[in-house]
Amino acid sequence: xxxxxxxxxxxxxxxxxxxxxDAILITRQxxxxxxYRLILGRRMLPAPxxxxxxxxxxxxxxxxxxxxxxxxxxxxxxxxxxxxxxLSAYLVDAETGELHDRLSDGQRLHDIDIAEExxxxxxxxxxxxxxxxxxxxxxxxxxxxxxxxEQLWAELTEEQVFAPGExxxxxxRLRRLNELGFDVEEVELVREGDQVRLKLHxxxxxxxxxxxxxxxxxxxxAQENQARVLLNDxxxxxxxxxxxxxxxxxxxxxxxxxxxxxxxxxxxxxxxxLRGKRxxxxxxxxxxxHRWFLSEQAGKDVGLEQAKKSYIEQVLRTAPDEKLPxx
Numbered sequence: 001x002x003x004x005x006x007x008x009x010x011x012x013x014x015x016x017x018x019x020x021x022d023a024i025l026i027t028r029q030x031x032x033x034x035x036y037r038l039i040l041g042r043r044m045l046p047a048p049x050x051x052x053x054x055x056x057x058x059x060x061x062x063x064x065x066x067x068x069x070x071x072x073x074x075x076x077x078x079x080x081x082x083x084x085x086x087l088s089a090y091l092v093d094a095e096t097g098e099l100h101d102r103l104s105d106g107q108r109l110h111d112i113d114i115a116e117e118x119x120x121x122x123x124x125x126x127x128x129x130x131x132x133x134x135x136x137x138x139x140x141x142x143x144x145x146x147x148x149x150e151q152l153w154a155e156l157t158e159e160q161v162f163a164p165g166e167x168x169x170x171x172x173r174l175r176r177l178n179e180l181g182f183d184v185e186e187v188e189l190v191r192e193g194d195q196v197r198l199k200l201h202x203x204x205x206x207x208x209x210x211x212x213x214x215x216x217x218x219x220x221x222a223q224e225n226q227a228r229v230l231l232n233d234x235x236x237x238x239x240x241x242x243x244x245x246x247x248x249x250x251x252x253x254x255x256x257x258x259x260x261x262x263x264x265x266x267x268x269x270x271x272x273x274l275r276g277k278r279x280x281x282x283x284x285x286x287x288x289x290h291r292w293f294l295s296e297q298a299g300k301d302v303g304l305e306q307a308k309k310s311y312i313e314q315v316l317r318t319a320p321d322e323k324l325p326x327x
Contacts, residue, residue: 001066002059002090032082032279032322033090036075040126040134049135055080055089057148060115061156063091069107071096073115075122082278082322083223084285112149116142156182160198164191170198178209181224217255220263222281229285234258266308274312277319287311 007028013021039052059078063070070077070091077093091097100107123138135141155176162169170189188199210227214220222230238254266287267280278286291307 001068002062002088032282033079034081034087034322035079036122037126039080039087040123041130049141051086052080052089053141053145054148055087056115056119056145057152059089059091060111060145060149061152064103064108064111064153065156067100067102068094069098069100069103070094070111071098071114072118073111074118081223082282084225084229084282085289086225088223088225108153112146116146119145152180155180157200159200161195162198163194164196166196173198181209181211181228217251218259218263220259220281222279226279226281226285229288230263230281233262233284233288237262262304266304269308270312270316274316277316277321283316286315290315 009024015021036052040049056073056075056078060070060073072093072095077091078089079092080087080089082088103111119142120138123135123141126134127138160169160173190197190199208224210231211222211224214222214227214231217234218230220227220230234255237258238249238251241249241254241257263284266284267275270283275283277283287304287308290311291302291304294302294307294310
């Protein structure tokens with residue numbers, strides 16, 4: 001699940017003067033994580049506001065698929081990490097959470113009701129604190145998170161009916177789920193007369209399709225959207241090898257060469273004092289985006305090296321440092 005990693009527990013204890021202290025859960029620092037106040041408090045957002053809504057909705061979906069009832073979904077209880085121009089959300093406070101084998105629709109809807117109220121309230125509070133609007137309409141923001149949640153939940157769990165000769169609809173459904181970053185390891189097809197009913201069970205739907213594939217091929221651990229971008233660049237590199245006849249071109253061999261000849265040299269050439277501004281996978285993604293932008297201006301591919309040098313000076317050097325120190 002997308003949560004911070006627990007590494008220890010301090011048990012309940014009593015001080016020398018008899019004061020009882022609650023137990024404490026210790027979690028590993030989530031590097032390059034951004035609190036919502038830093039994201040929405042800036043006049044220049046580190047990512048479009050819509051991606052914050054999508055990140056929260058997806059976090060809730062993933063937790064609910066695992067049978068986890070949050071009970072206090074809020075912006076304060078989540079952290080956000082950059083993910084190839086978008087944001088990924090992580091749960092950081094599960095004090096009110098409950099883990100079940102499976103959540104009922106009533107439990108899910110109750111969790112969403114709590115989230116909707118908490119989100120709007122926090123946004124009003126932040127606007128009052130900063131004395132300016134941080135979003136156009138806090139209630140619309142919260143309602144949109146709910147709408148995105150409902151759409152994603154339906155895509156992942158809703159049954160679908162099609163004719164026996166329309167097998168491509170199954171492939172289309174699975175492809176859409178992969179594009180959303182989810183794998184389906186098992187499906188159930190039930191024949192009912194002249195129709196076939198497709199059933200997806202939430203227990204067999206798991207997130208991270210592109211992330212796991214990138215990790216398997218290269219050993220790189222990235223966010224889902226970052227992994228998709230890096231895999232696309234790997235595919236382009238493999239195509240280049242095939243076109244030039246420069247063997248080997250199996251997936252594993254191409255991934256090894258891409259890692260040693262493209263990704264690692266690019267990241268290693270970033271000035272040391274700038275590396276804390278972004279995670280390595282995000283830097284590589286932004287270089288590719290910058291390359292596309294420069295190539296559009298020039299009317300030709302400017303190449304990775306020129307794009308990298310321009311990105312360092314024009315983008316990365318002036319960007320805020322997001323690898324926040326421990327306090």
